Amino acid sequence: MLELIVLLIFMIAAGIVAVEIRDLLASVIALGAVGFAVAIGFIMLAAPDLAIVQIVIEVLSVVFFVAVILKTTHVDSAAGRPYKPADIFTFVVFGVFALAFVYFGIRLLAGLAPMSRELGQVASHYLTQGLAETGAVNRVTSVVLDYRALDTLGEATVLFTAVMGVLAVLRLEGRRK
Amino acid sequence: MIILVASLILFLVGLYAIITKRNMIKVAVGFSLMEYSVNFLFAIVGFRPGALPPILQVVEVGKVYSDPLPQALVLTAIVIGLGVTAFMLSLILRLYNRIGSFDLEEIKRLKG
Numbered sequence: 001m002l003e004l005i006v007l008l009i010f011m012i013a014a015g016i017v018a019v020e021i022r023d024l025l026a027s028v029i030a031l032g033a034v035g036f037a038v039a040i041g042f043i044m045l046a047a048p049d050l051a052i053v054q055i056v057i058e059v060l061s062v063v064f065f066v067a068v069i070l071k072t073t074h075v076d077s078a079a080g081r082p083y084k085p086a087d088i089f090t091f092v093v094f095g096v097f098a099l100a101f102v103y104f105g106i107r108l109l110a111g112l113a114p115m116s117r118e119l120g121q122v123a124s125h126y127l128t129q130g131l132a133e134t135g136a137v138n139r140v141t142s143v144v145l146d147y148r149a150l151d152t153l154g155e156a157t158v159l160f161t162a163v164m165g166v167l168a169v170l171r172l173e174g175r176r177k
Numbered sequence: 178m179i180i181l182v183a184s185l186i187l188f189l190v191g192l193y194a195i196i197t198k199r200n201m202i203k204v205a206v207g208f209s210l211m212e213y214s215v216n217f218l219f220a221i222v223g224f225r226p227g228a229l230p231p232i233l234q235v236v237e238v239g240k241v242y243s244d245p246l247p248q249a250l251v252l253t254a255i256v257i258g259l260g261v262t263a264f265m266l267s268l269i270l271r272l273y274n275r276i277g278s279f280d281l282e283e284i285k286r287l288k289g
Contacts, residue, residue, distance in 0.1 A: 001180065001226075008183035011217075015187055015210050019194040024202050024279075031206050034187075038213045045224040046243040048232070050216075050251055057259045061209065068266050069202065072273045076200045077280055087197070094196050098189050105185045109178070123244045128236050130245075139231035139242075143249035155253045162260030166267040 004044055011037045025074040028065040032058060049140045180221055187214035201269045201279045208265065212258040216251045223247035 011034050018030035035058035042051040083091075119127065126139055126147060136142035144152050187210060194207025223244035231245040269279070276284060 004180050004221075005183065008180060008187070008217075011213075012183060012187050012190060015190040018206050018210065019190060019198065019203060024200070027203065027206055031209055034210060034213055038217055041217055042220055045220045046228045046230045047220050047223070047248045047251075048230050050220060050248055050255070053252055053255050054216075057255050061259055061262050064263055064266050065202070065205070068270050071270065073279070076203070077278065081199075090197055094193060098193075101189065102182065102185055106178075106182060109181045119242075119244055120246075123246045126245055127231060127242055131234065137232060137234060139233075139245040140248045140252065143245050144252055148249060151253060155256055158257050159260045162257075162264045165264045169264075169267045169271050 004041065007037055007041050007044070011041075022076045023074055024069050024076055025066065027076075028062060028069060031065070032062040035061070047140075049138065181218065184214045184218045184221065187217070199281045201272065201281060204281075205262065205265050205269060209258070209262060212254070212261075216254055216258075219247040219251045219254075 014030045014033040014037065018027045018034065021027050021030065035054065039051045039054040039058065042048070042054055126143055130136060130139045130142040134142040134146040136146065191207040191210030191212075191214065194203050194210065198204055198207065223246065225241050225243065228241045228243040231242045231248070233242070236242070272284065273279060276287070278284075
């Protein structure tokens with residue numbers, strides 16, 4: 001578990017860098033570091049499928065970010081500007097919310113703490129009967145493509161809608177020029 | 178327990194960026210950080226100490242396997258997260274071409 005804690009500390013540090021650094025290109029690269037750390041974490045957590053998908057998606061998302069920044073500007077002009085009283089109020093509200101969030105998060109997740117709970121009824125059915133019922137050696141695949149194929153159809157629909165949205169928004173820009 | 182709390186803190190870093198940053202790219206970065214932390218939390222919940230990946234021919238007695246259900250859920254969530262990020266970035270690019278800045282304060286000041 002120690003390596004997971006080290007990885008999470010790295011992720012939090014890279015996340016803070018991504019949020020606070022002035023150069024937007026550096027910020028996006030730090031975000032990419034967090035994403036690849038998530039992929040390493042998935043391997044540690046016995047989820048190789050997730051690691052593969054996370055790496056592919058992370059490369060794509062960094063490419064999107066960098067494409068946008070290279071087309072525009074990489075200087076964060078808003079950074080370093082003095083704060084107004086309204087902003088300080090925002091910080092205070094965020095601080096209070098963060099404390100409450102962590103407190104209730106700890107209370108809610110206390111039942112999961114040792115991560116040694118038994119598998120649920122549904123999960124153990126998928127695990128033991130998956131090969132006989134679906135023929136898939138990889139149980140995650142059997143869940144995604146057989147037991148919950150309608151969810152996957154919904155996912156494909158969401159992705160298709162997002163692509164259509166991106167095309168609609170960017171084509172409008174092209175026509176205006 | 179420390180691991181779960183650490184992923185909550187990563188979530189809060191993303192939320193902090195969304196609430197307090199005035200740069201639209203930073204807000205998009207915050208969204209991505211929140212998404213990563215939630216995905217990671219789900220993968221942690223499905224894991225048990227010493228678990229093997231749920232890729233197997235026969236379930237051997239005495240060995241523990243990680244829960245395939247949260248993994249399938251996160252698989253869906255990662256892909257949808259990419260769609261959300263791509264759409265958000267295209268909107269940001271469009272706003273930049275219209276206004277010439279990533280600054281949310283300037284966008285707030287505009288009328289009509």
